[in-house]
Amino acid sequence: xxxxxxxxxxxxxxxxxxxxxxxxxxxxxxxxxxxxxxxxxxxxxxxxxxxxxxxxxxxxxxxxxxxxxxxxxxxxxxxxxxxxxxxxxxxxxxxxxxxxx
Numbered sequence: 649x650x651x652x653x654x655x656x657x658x659x660x661x662x663x664x665x666x667x668x669x670x671x672x673x674x675x676x677x678x679x680x681x682x683x684x685x686x687x688x689x690x691x692x693x694x695x696x697x698x699x700x701x702x703x704x705x706x707x708x709x710x711x712x713x714x715x716x717x718x719x720x721x722x723x724x725x726x727x728x729x730x731x732x733x734x735x736x737x738x739x740x741x742x743x744x745x746x747x748x749x
Contacts (some may be wrong), residue, residue: 697724706738731743
């Protein structure tokens with residue numbers, strides 16, 4: 649049986665409703681977080697934001713910050729801002745995902 653990628657999100661949410669567990673990883677966090685925000689599933693939002701906090705790196709912090717701002721994840725936004733401030737030299741060396749200098 650062929651399952652379309654979007655239906656995986658439905659599966660994850662149904663599974664969460666029955667098991668109260670969700671697996672967040674790089675391959676699904678960008679789909680899970682917006683859907684969790686839309687459905688007001690704060691538990692999944694929190695797990696996604698915690699996952700993204702652990703992924704912060706000078707090469708991706710600005711993208712994660714923009715993603716957090718788009719989805720009103722205030723704590724993730726605050727953490728990304730602090731990360732940027734503390735690692736400004738490294739972060740400023742990246743532009744559009746490319747290392748400069």
